[in-house]
Each structure stands twice: as structure tokens, then as C-alpha cells.
Amino acid sequence: MSSELIEVSNLEIRRGAFSLEIDQWSLGPGEVVGLVGPNGAGKTTFLERLAGLRGSRAGKVSVLGRDPRVDPSVREELGFMSDDMPLFTLRIGVLLRMLSGYYPNWDAGLVETLVEKFKLDPGDKVHKLSKGQGTRLRLITAMAFRPRILLLDEPATGLDVMGRRTLLGSVLDIVRDPERSVIISSHMLADVERVADRLLVLDQGRLIREGRTDSLVGESRSLEEALLDWGAAG
Amino acid sequence: MRDWEIRISEASGVPYYRQIVDQIGQLVRSGHLAPGEKLPSVRELAAELLVSLITTRRAYAELENAGLIIRRQGYGSFVAEEIERASHEQALKKVREDLDELIHTARRMGLENAEMRKLFEELIAGEEKDHEQ
Numbered sequence: 001m002s003s004e005l006i007e008v009s010n011l012e013i014r015r016g017a018f019s020l021e022i023d024q025w026s027l028g029p030g031e032v033v034g035l036v037g038p039n040g041a042g043k044t045t046f047l048e049r050l051a052g053l054r055g056s057r058a059g060k061v062s063v064l065g066r067d068p069r070v071d072p073s074v075r076e077e078l079g080f081m082s083d084d085m086p087l088f089t090l091r092i093g094v095l096l097r098m099l100s101g102y103y104p105n106w107d108a109g110l111v112e113t114l115v116e117k118f119k120l121d122p123g124d125k126v127h128k129l130s131k132g133q134g135t136r137l138r139l140i141t142a143m144a145f146r147p148r149i150l151l152l153d154e155p156a157t158g159l160d161v162m163g164r165r166t167l168l169g170s171v172l173d174i175v176r177d178p179e180r181s182v183i184i185s186s187h188m189l190a191d192v193e194r195v196a197d198r199l200l201v202l203d204q205g206r207l208i209r210e211g212r213t214d215s216l217v218g219e220s221r222s223l224e225e226a227l228l229d230w231g232a233a234g
Numbered sequence: 235m236r237d238w239e240i241r242i243s244e245a246s247g248v249p250y251y252r253q254i255v256d257q258i259g260q261l262v263r264s265g266h267l268a269p270g271e272k273l274p275s276v277r278e279l280a281a282e283l284l285v286s287l288i289t290t291r292r293a294y295a296e297l298e299n300a301g302l303i304i305r306r307q308g309y310g311s312f313v314a315e316e317i318e319r320a321s322h323e324q325a326l327k328k329v330r331e332d333l334d335e336l337i338h339t340a341r342r343m344g345l346e347n348a349e350m351r352k353l354f355e356e357l358i359a360g361e362e363k364d365h366e367q
Contacts, residue, residue: 030277030287031287032287168284169284172277172280172281172284172286172287173281175277175280175287176277176278176281178277190244194244194250194284194285194286195284195285195286196286197286197287197288212288213286213288214251214289214292219249
């Protein structure tokens, strides 16, 4: 079996007039990959396909050897967080206790640490949270069961500086285990550049750049400037 | 508990790996990091500084090339013993390689040995004069 955690080949997804096509791409163990590109590039579509939340017209997606669209059991090892993911109308503490029952690997210690670091009150009602508080709660629920693969779609929405630092620390904490990996899609380009070992750059549904962050971006410019140079800023 | 820390500045414009190299280099040269002392692993340091694994890996590779740290497979990274000697030897090796290449170029371009020696002496003398001023 391949050591890659995710393998994508000849992928084609259609959504109305939009199409996303990726010939070949893979995610290795122990790495952080930054997924960047302008609005409408297909970043969310790609992550949703990897998580098995949408299908594809053609091609192959293999996550830990299985396609999550065909075999949802792989989702037990796959964390997915997006900034518009719905949350139940419960108190934070009740929601977290309820979710813990679904996951054998639920790490109550990690949840407690993150609730404290993110300054959340377990007694607060979920539907009354601010945007940033909601983001933090979604992050906790995506990380709490210590998935092998964590997919983060705009995880920094509404986070302040300290919240973003906690987020980056949590991401890098995950890859302290060389068997686990993270894909982070974010408009916070300086943050992505800071923590991502590799980049995957999408523009209008096409993979336009892929490779090590340092060799793609270089020393004399920032990721933001690099995206402008590639015509993929938005 | 460690009594040293590295501070990463986003605003300085200096690449993160370079900031790590410079600061660890400084800690080693000043003796804050003692010869033989174990350094955090690449993954630990990355999580602590909030920088990527490749950034940290690259910094450690540069420190190793400079003779400041030694990596032992399966054991981790340590501050090099006898830093002075290691770095001096590295410097000698590097200059020797560069000179060797220059000599080859000079020969190809038809320069005589005597001319090269004279040029070398002149340049060293000039450098010495510059330093005295």
C-alpha cells in the first residue's frame, strides 16, 4: 500500500458552468499543505470532495486507501472544518459532550485545553456565538478526535491575533505526529506561508502551481506577491 | 526547563529559517547553548515557533553545514563540541574549494602562476591596508 495519505488522479468535478480538474496530486504523511487561490478557484469544492461531501464526474480519490464518497467509514480518521458548517443549538459544553460519544478517539484533554485557549465558555449557547467564537468551536470539534487527516476550509474567519496563533499552534501540534497531515485553505496568506510545507495553488478550477513553499515563493517575495505574479490573486 | 528562546519576527522581512539560524548561532557562540546540549526536534521547534517543518528543517541543515550543530540519526540534534575547530575547518575547506576553482579559471584564461601569486599578494596586502584604516 502507498504511504500517501491522500491520492487524487484525473479528478473532474462539474458544478454548473464551473469545472475543477486535477490530474495528479497527493498528500504525504506528516506535512502541512496550504491550499490557496482566488475566490471561485475551487478550493472548497476540492476539500468537500476529499471529505466525501460531494461526488465527482470522473477520476479517483483515495483517502487512506478508500474513497470517502463510497466508504464513509474513512471519515472516522478525517476531520473537516468549514466556516459555515452548521452547529446544533445547544450549549457548548453539551454539544462537545454529545459529540464525544460518537468518536472513540475523542480527546477530552485536548478539548479542555482548546476551550480554555480559545476562551470559550462551555455554558454559552452555540447559536448565540459570534462569528469568531463559532469558528473556534468548529475547529475544536474537527480536531478533538485526533484525525489522521485534518481539512481546514477558511479556519481563521473572525479570529483575532491570539486566536490565529492558537490555530497555527494546533495545526503544527498535529504534525508533531509524523503520521498525521493537515490541509489548510485560507485567505490569511502570511499564516499559510508560515506553516505550510507545501502549496497547492488553484485558479479557475485548475492546479496552476504545486510544490515546496520555499521553492515556489522564494526569499525575495511573499506568498501574496507570488500569487499576484502567477495571476492568481483575488 | 530551557533558559533560552527564539523570537520570530514577521515584520523584519528576514526569512524565518535565517532568523532561526542566526539566533541559534548566536546562542551557541555566546555559550548560552553548551556543547553537547540537546536541541528540540524539528517538529517540536516548529510547533513552538509557529513555523513550518521545512523552515525548521532548513535552519537545522544550515546550522549543521556551518558546523554549529551535529545531527545523530535517531537521537536528535546537539550543539557541536569544539565549535571553533569545526567552523575553522569548514571555512578552510570552503575557501580552498573556491580558490581551486579560481585557479582553474585563471589557467584556462592563460594566466601564469607568477602572475596569480602576485595578484593574490597584492589583494591580501590591499585588504590588510583597508582593515588598518
